[in-house]
Amino acid sequence: MLRRILSIFLFCLLLTPVLVQAETVPAGVADRALWFSKEPFFEGESITIYTLLFNSSGNQLSGTLTLYDGTTTISAKTFSVMGGGASSVVAFPWRVTSGSHVFTAAITSKEFLTTTLSQTSDTVSTPKSGEVKRFADLDTDIDGLGNKIDSDDDNDGLADLEEKKTGTNPLVSDTDGDGIIDKLDPHPLVKEVTKKILEPETALAAEPATLPTAVTDKLPEPVLNTAIPVIGAIESYRLKQETAGEASLQKTIGELALLRATSSVAYANPAKPTGWEVFKEGALSEQVIRTPFQYVKLLFQILWQSILGNTYIFYLLLLFFVYNIVRFIWGIFF
Incomplete structure (x- = not known):
């Protein structure tokens, strides 16, 4: 009876992936390796944020990579990177919102598989990227200059400071909506x-x-x-x-x-x-x-x-x- 139980145990052990002793291996998210498909970017634009994964271990690394803006999750992507120094670029589409942003990418789940498909409990050396900070401004006149540095946000020929003095809207080129831009309108506040x-x-x-x-x-x-x-x-x-x-x-x-x-x-x-x-x-x-x-x-x-x-x-x-x-x-x- 004992021999039969021992045989069943050995048979089940053969069908179960072998767990290798855990260790920290050189793999994970490249530090501060976050870049953008367009810079500067402005509110309302659709861009792509990229990050880089590397794996210098001898085993295949798979899992889920999550992109954060502060504590807010932007998106999560599954990945798989072969061992031996391989790398993989992961892309996250993002619709820009205005304000300050602090981007980080982190491995939120992972597993290492050996060549014999045995699973290890190794940990990655860099599970999270460093912070990359950006500020997204509004570009009202779509001239490539954010409103914070653009002296004429609506591109009507009148500086924002001048429009504030005259009472016209610095974000609207034709304040009264009569078809004539403010600079050329003798009565810009009267339609x-x-x-x-x-x-x-x-x-x-x-x-x-x-x-x-x-x-x-x-x-x-x-x-x-x-x-x-x-x-x-x-x-x-x-x-x-x-x-x-x-x-x-x-x-x-x-x-x-x-x-x-x-x-x-x-x-x-x-x-x-x-x-x-x-x-x-x-x-x-x-x-x-x-x-x-x-x-x-x-x-x-x-x-x-x-x-x-x-x-x-x-x-x-x-x-x-x-x-x-x-x-x-x-x-x-x-």
């Missing part, structure tokens, strides 16, 4: 039905009461309520494109790097030469032959800025464009 269409120095008064009654009385209500806001939106677009185009033009001028003491062109303002002056200098110095693409780009930017900067030319070209589209459509159907 007006009629907005000025011409350049500021030659514009009609923005308030409806100042417009000639002989004109407003003859305009039907649909025109006042629909056409004028549409024109205002077009004008807002023109002004925004003019501002953006000027910044792009100045960037191209800077890339050409033609502001040198040996210049053969006398700039009216050496600190800020015009596009035509830079183009002329390039032609005279044969720079246009060395970098033709840059000068073609500069020429188109100059012409585009000339159109945007002249209200009359812009609207004449717009009318011409619309007229030809109407003619084309008319010719198809009639």
Whole structure:
């Protein structure tokens, strides 16, 4: 009877993975090895956080890795890393929230398996990564600068400090929602039905009461309520494109790097030469032959800025464009 019990015990022992004496082995999470798919990152963006696992033991390491933000769990992933110095990158998707963050990655469950599938109770040398701290700001105007360091959060051309003094919203480019950005709006806190269409120095008064009654009385209500806001939106677009185009033009001028003491062109303002002056200098110095693409780009930017900067030319070209589209459509159907 005793012999039979001993045989059954030995048989069960053979079917059970052998537990090897526990020891601490060089494996775990690489210290401070946390990095991000994008930096800086801002509130509302979707990024990926990566960390690195290593295993310098002779056995396979498997388990669960958890990513924390302070004491909050972001996500948990299962992993398996072969022995002999192997490593594995684990990725955690994360939607950014604003504020300060302290990231750590920790092995929350693990097991070592030998080549004979025997389980050991070894412990890893670094079960947890070091802390990696980051601050996620809000980037209202999506210009790559967080609001804390951006002097113009809504990119309307008015500094935040100036907007606080005038009472406009530094996080909204068009505070009154009338289609004109705050910097170009003569009454940024008043939503007006009629907005000025011409350049500021030659514009009609923005308030409806100042417009000639002989004109407003003859305009039907649909025109006042629909056409004028549409024109205002077009004008807002023109002004925004003019501002953006000027910044792009100045960037191209800077890339050409033609502001040198040996210049053969006398700039009216050496600190800020015009596009035509830079183009002329390039032609005279044969720079246009060395970098033709840059000068073609500069020429188109100059012409585009000339159109945007002249209200009359812009609207004449717009009318011409619309007229030809109407003619084309008319010719198809009639």
